[in-house]
Amino acid sequence: MSSTTLAMRDSMTMLRRNLLHAKRYPNMTLSVAFIPIFMLLLFVYVFGGAIGKGLATGDYVNFVTPGILMMATMSGSVVVAVSVSVDKTEGIINRFRTMPISRASVMTGQVVGSVIQTMISVVLVTLVALLIGFRPAAGPLGWLGVIGLMLLVAFAITWISAAFGLIAKGAETASNIGLPFQFLPFLGNAIVTPESMPAGLRWFAEYQPFTPIIGTLRALLMGQPVGGQGLVAIAWCLAGAFAGYFWARSAFNRRADS
Amino acid sequence: MPTHAQPAIAVTGLRKSYGDKLVLDGIDLTVPAGTIFSLLGPNGAGKTTAVEILATLKKPDSGEAQVNGFDLARQSDEIRMSIGVTGQFAAVDGYLTGEENLLLMADLNHLSKQEGRRKAAELLERFDLVEAGKKVSTTYSGGMRRRLDLAMTLVGDPRVIFLDEPTTGLDPRSRHTMWQIIRQLVANGTTIFLTTQYLEEADELADRIAVLDHGRIVAEGTAEQLKRRIPGGHVSLRFADPRALRAGELALRAAGEVSADEDALTLQVPNDGSFRALRALIDRLDGAAVEVEELSVHTPDLDDVFFALTGHPHDSQKDALR
CATH class of the missing domain: 3.40.50.300 (P-loop containing nucleotide triphosphate hydrolases)
Structure with missing residues (x-):
């Protein structure tokens, strides 16, 4: 077998391992979906009436759901940071490293497994949104775009989280990675439009990565023109994914020489 | 290959x-x-x-x-x-x-x-x-x-x-x-x-x-x-009474350093625990007709090994790198 086939095979083995974890402990996936669902209900039913009036962009649930979906992606990424960190502290990563397997497969399995879990919780959140009145207007191409963008975001965030899990001192530190990520969409256009914010914050909200990403997602879901923000969103995702990947790779290899 | x-x-x-x-x-x-x-x-x-x-x-x-x-x-x-x-x-x-x-x-x-x-x-x-x-x-x-x-x-x-x-x-x-x-x-x-x-x-x-x-x-x-290579192996002998202890001490003193514990009625004699060394010890005690209650052999442990080989006890740096 060539080394690429072996790498694929090892990555599939590692992926199976991660999915087995997810299957055995479905609570992990469910709890990841729980927070965004709670947020969705909170914003639609509690704050929605008041915020929605100020926005005047139609039904508030249609406005806030893309932002909540982004949050679901963020909270999904916590799983990978914790799981990588546990692998590291329990010594199983060291076991893998003394075996004749593709080194990249360890992290690839973790990341792909986590992205699948994240996508499951994103679907759960979408279903709840549909139940409470979310009415997307996307055509087949639009949905394809939505799925593609969500995957791209998930990969970017998950690679960054996986790298963080490798350098974190323990599972507890690793689990904290989610907090800033989860709150970043709030400081953008997830819940409200940035126009309503004070000057400094508005500037940040307009230029931070999640604003074009959520904007693109919203446009795709509601069947509106995406415009230039689409490219900016893709650029941010690709930059994040590459940065995360190379960071994780160097963190993984660095442990070999220290 | x-x-x-x-x-x-x-x-x-x-x-x-x-x-x-x-x-x-x-x-x-x-x-x-x-x-x-x-x-x-x-x-x-x-x-x-x-x-x-x-x-x-x-x-x-x-x-x-x-x-x-x-x-x-x-x-x-x-x-x-x-x-x-x-x-x-x-x-x-x-x-x-x-x-x-x-x-x-x-x-x-x-x-x-x-x-x-x-x-x-x-x-x-x-x-x-x-x-x-x-x-x-x-x-x-x-x-x-x-x-x-x-x-x-x-x-x-x-x-x-x-x-x-x-x-x-x-x-x-x-x-x-x-x-x-x-x-x-x-x-x-x-x-x-x-x-x-x-x-x-x-x-x-x-x-x-x-x-x-x-x-x-x-x-x-x-x-x-x-x-x-390690000193520290010894035999410990326990006697029934102080009289027997003194007799034992006397019989073994000729063969080397002996330390007696009057309260515990025991003698410590350097010995590597080998069959030959033990037999020599027992022969000596028999020859002097000394009654021994109990004999136990102490082989050196890691502490003895370390002390003998390195000149310092082995637990001196427990907190160092694993």
């Missing part, structure tokens, strides 16, 4: 430091194939670092090593294919069952489905984990986890196995089970590189022992050779 004539592990001048902390200060080792070699030393002596380097987890600063005839610097993939490592902290996947852990190893060793299942079943049986095999391994006791860890190492049929403190933290029964397993492994021709902080363990298992201290090998040889 490596042949049987060449050593399983050959190390020359291995050095490693972390920052300005020197962990391995030029060690040389040769381990013949099919033997158990023990690296004996206290916490912080550099044992784990030596294993990590030889198992391709870390790079040495300088020095050369061959494992199974493969060069450490250039052929780490080949080395990984021929070794197995079981560390001090059981590296099993706690979320998987014992059986799933073994099947994971089979997949990573690229065995066929059928071969993997057969191997997993065989190892569960051999390591007395058949029932536990269906349970998630977080529920295992320390001894069971360690056995599963070693079983996972064996899935790949390694020719050299590194065991880094395989019994540290285990209760005496689990420790003896582990020893039995290790003996069986070497009986099948596997080479074992064992690190331990217990002299007793090295004594029980190893063909050769190297004593590591502050990153240096301070002594090497068979257990017998090492113990002979």
Whole structure:
């Protein structure tokens, strides 16, 4: 077998391992979906009436759901940071490293497994949104775009989280990675439009990565023109994914020489 | 291809430091194939670092090593294919069952489905984990986890196995089970590189022992050779009354230094515990018609070994690097 086939095979083995974890402990996936669902209900039913009036962009649930979906992606990424960190502290990563397997497969399995879990919780959140009145207007191409963008975001965030899990001192530190990520969409256009914010914050909200990403997602879901923000969103995702990947790779290899 | 004539592990001048902390200060080792070699030393002596380097987890600063005839610097993939490592902290996947852990190893060793299942079943049986095999391994006791860890190492049929403190933290029964397993492994021709902080363990298992201290090998040889270099072995004699104690002291004084404890009615006599030395002692007591209530032989322990070989007690740097 060539080394690429072996790498694929090892990555599939590692992926199976991660999915087995997810299957055995479905609570992990469910709890990841729980927070965004709670947020969705909170914003639609509690704050929605008041915020929605100020926005005047139609039904508030249609406005806030893309932002909540982004949050679901963020909270999904916590799983990978914790799981990588546990692998590291329990010594199983060291076991893998003394075996004749593709080194990249360890992290690839973790990341792909986590992205699948994240996508499951994103679907759960979408279903709840549909139940409470979310009415997307996307055509087949639009949905394809939505799925593609969500995957791209998930990969970017998950690679960054996986790298963080490798350098974190323990599972507890690793689990904290989610907090800033989860709150970043709030400081953008997830819940409200940035126009309503004070000057400094508005500037940040307009230029931070999640604003074009959520904007693109919203446009795709509601069947509106995406415009230039689409490219900016893709650029941010690709930059994040590459940065995360190379960071994780160097963190993984660095442990070999220290 | 490596042949049987060449050593399983050959190390020359291995050095490693972390920052300005020197962990391995030029060690040389040769381990013949099919033997158990023990690296004996206290916490912080550099044992784990030596294993990590030889198992391709870390790079040495300088020095050369061959494992199974493969060069450490250039052929780490080949080395990984021929070794197995079981560390001090059981590296099993706690979320998987014992059986799933073994099947994971089979997949990573690229065995066929059928071969993997057969191997997993065989190892569960051999390591007395058949029932536990269906349970998630977080529920295992320390001894069971360690056995599963070693079983996972064996899935790949390694020719050299590194065991880094395989019994540290285990209760005496689990420790003896582990020893039995290790003996069986070497009986099948596997080479074992064992690190331990217990002299007793090295004594029980190893063909050769190297004593590591502050990153240096301070002594090497068979257990017998090492113990002979160490003073501290003695025989303790207990008497029925002070009169017998004095008689015993008188009879043995001619043969060497004797220390008496009047309150406990005991005498301590230097003795290496060998049959010949014991017989000489008993003959001497018989010759003087001295009645002895009890005789016990004290062989040197790790503390004695360390003190004798290094001039300092071995627990002086417990907090140093593992």
